Amino acid sequence: MPQRKNDVLQGTLALLVLRTLASHPRMHGYAITSHIQQVSADLLRVEEGSLYPALHRMEHQGWLRSEWGVTEKNRDARFYAITAKGRRQLAAEEETWARLTDGVGRVLRYA
């Protein structure tokens, strides 16, 4: 069964989240989904069911840190920020991604 086009590919979620947080110092989970959706012009959609476990895993791996804060609408929310380790991971994943797309592109072109 072909994957729905707007599902985020397994394994790329971390990359997307890290990338998002790299340019926005402090965001909560909902903002991250909205941001990815907006920036990708609704091409990519983050499943809430994957997002939060992923955020927690990334936090435990030391790529993110989180803290509780208050939004403009005065709601309690958990805000995430990228760490130095997270930035290194981002660089590594960007490189992997670039090679992957490059590789996949070549295969698609020449195979």
Next chain:
Amino acid sequence: MRIMLWWRRLRNTLRPGRLEDDIARELSFHVAERTDDLRSNGMPEDEARQRARRQLGNVTLQAERARDVELSASIDRLLREVRLVARGLTRAPRFTASVVATLGIAIGATTATFSVISGVLIEPLPFPDSDRLVALVHRTPGAPGVAEDVAASPALYFTYRDHSRTFESVALWFTNTAAVTAAGEPEEVPALRATWELLPTLGVRPVLGRAFTANDGVPGRPQTVMLTHGYWQRRFGGAPDIIGRSLIIGGAPHEVVGVLPAQFPFPQQPVDVIIPIWPVRAQAYIGPIGERGVARLQEGVTLDEARADGRRMLSIMRETMPLAPWISRARLDAMRLEPNFKPLKETFVGDLRDTLWVLMATISVLLLIACANIANLLLVRADARGHEIAVQSALGASRATIARGLLLESTLLGLAGGAVALLLAKATLPVLLAVAASELPATIDVSIDGRVLVFALSISVAAGVIFGLLPVLKFAAPRTLALIRDAPRTHSASRERHRARTSLVVVQVALALVLVVAAGLMIRTFQSLRRVEPGFAAPAAVQIVRLSVPQNMASPFERFIRTQQDLQERLSAVPGVESVAFASRLPLTASGPSGPFLLESRPDTPALDVEFRYVSPGLFETLRTSVRAGRDFDWDDHYSTRQVAIISAGLAQREWGSPAAAIGKRMRRSAREPWVEVIGVVDDVRHDGLEQPAPDTAYLPLSESLALRAAPQTNYFFLRTHRAGTAALLADVSTAVSSVSDRIPIGGVQTLGELYSSSIARTSLTLLLLGIIGSMALLLGVIGVYAVIRSMVAQRMREVWIRIVFGAPHAAVTRLFLRQGLRPVIIGVTVGLAGAVALARLMESLLFGVAPLDPLTYALSSVLLLGASVVTIYLPVRRALRVDPMRLCLRDPA
């Protein structure tokens, strides 16, 4: 950092609630935001919220998934690793079995010992608020020689009961025996005699009937008795109609009013009946001390406050209570009696504490030796697996991964050993308790409970980590990894490995020496005790029975003494009996009362504290205590009012220069008492136990007891006969006694030899256990040395053979190995000597007749270990040298 991570995971697992809370909060925020968005797109609020919820899915599921991410990954990995390690272990069954068995024995011994410590020392007495129960013991710093824990008396009881500001209640008690006639034969049973407050003070209620009240025990009223649960079951089959029944106790009817609960751990040794006592205020003198006191502190009162209150009350007692005739106010003041109240539990356990901790310490050392041995085995195994580790490392396994694998293996072994240990401890505990029965408070329950389980589990894991650490340190070290990776079997790697194993030998030898010295000190203690002259001879051929004359036969005095003489004569007629005599107290048991005696020859000096006992004619002949001067008593001495005494040689020697010089000298209890003339001097007898110096003793005829208006109703009869200890003799004794009266029960049946053995029972028991532990330590230590030497020989034999081929004498080769092998042994012995000194200090109170630093013991123990090591080294070397070197040298190199 890693630790923090693990800690967080652990916390997440243990306290999922907190994390779930966090996640739920975060997700509900998400729903709220989504709802807002949908609404701003024009959706009605309800629908918006529903939609938002649906999109998010089940909140709990989300939370679980988030938590699972962290947990499942690590648990999965752990389980996978455990499976891997377990499979590895089953593939080496001999290794696994020997490790698990060694650990099982060592941890099992430690666990069994700990369960005794837990039950006896740690577990509180099973009474409500038992920490508020104190034993009313006292000190007399001004009267050296008087026992440490001076007990209580009616005078103290009345004082404490009437004037205390810190006690909730006070009770007086003592134990002796009671002659109970229920139906048929009289039976002598252990009895607890106590004031009515005892049960309320302890917080114990009867399961049947009622407890004593202030009216029980009052002279003139019907007498009452309570039964312990055990006696009620055993003697009366648990009959529910026991209440109200009448028992004849000591010749008088007593009504059974109550039955105690099954668990009644008071006092240390179980009793069958409780009989109320009712001290008479008019007869409460300061002076005689024979009872014991127990009190319950008021809520929140500390022991120090109680002691301070006690000091205040003692000064009240000095003002309000009359003095006993033989004690002067000056002497009382000089004794400086002061309260030394202790937790009740402490007086129950007594000096058993030291013995138990020494045992625990030695067994832990044994466990350490076992760990060292296993570390050795693990090193050998890790060597064999060097290649495997190298492959793992080459495949990119980090040092941490390898270390974890090794530690996991040793922990798993530790746990398996722990499981075996629990089974062993469960099996051996009853044996241990049976062997130690005479030394343990019988009423205290010892079992493998939760605390013991936790202990066993922790030491299993700790042992696993301890012996697992060494291979980890060696093989996870970066340098070694590189070595293995690059050249798996170089000589330098084996030298590295060798150094670790040599240091293990040092540890093992050092620890083994500590235990051998401890066992050695106990052997020397035992020897010293055996060498002590007890003051009697051939004790195995002396039968002892305790005969108690009922109250109504104890007076008038002539009737009492006639009965005693009758008993002695009838018993003398029993076939095979050479001689018979009796005394009011047993030797060796520290049971004799003592009192002050003034000497006529030294009127100005303070009174001597002299132990006294009433004895019949012929006692010294029967016990084979030699009469050094003067003569033995005859029956005339017992009937006449002429006051005579026989004293111990030590006393005679010290006061008058020689036994003969003491004859005809006079002494008395106080200025108001008549003079007593010394008519004989006998050898010192160790009345207070073999390890105590023989006390100054005065032997008195029964007539002397008239002065105290208290004839000793209970006397110990000694029968010198080759039939001692046989059932046939007892049957004859029983017939002889009942021919005098059928109301005299026979109790306390034992031979003097048994009494002698039980007086050194604690030493024998400690010696036995330390002996076993010490030999095991020696064996394990020698095995450790052997393992190292054998691998050293195996490694270097080729080189050695070449030397031999070129003419090196065998002796030189042997010397080479001895030098190398003995080096760690000698270091170990040196270190061990220091450790032994530390343990010996802990053991000091168990030793007798040997200094904790006894040079002979230390020297012999060192020589023993060194000698055993020399043999251990020599044997494999000699075996290797027997092979024809040419043949091996010419063989193709393997």
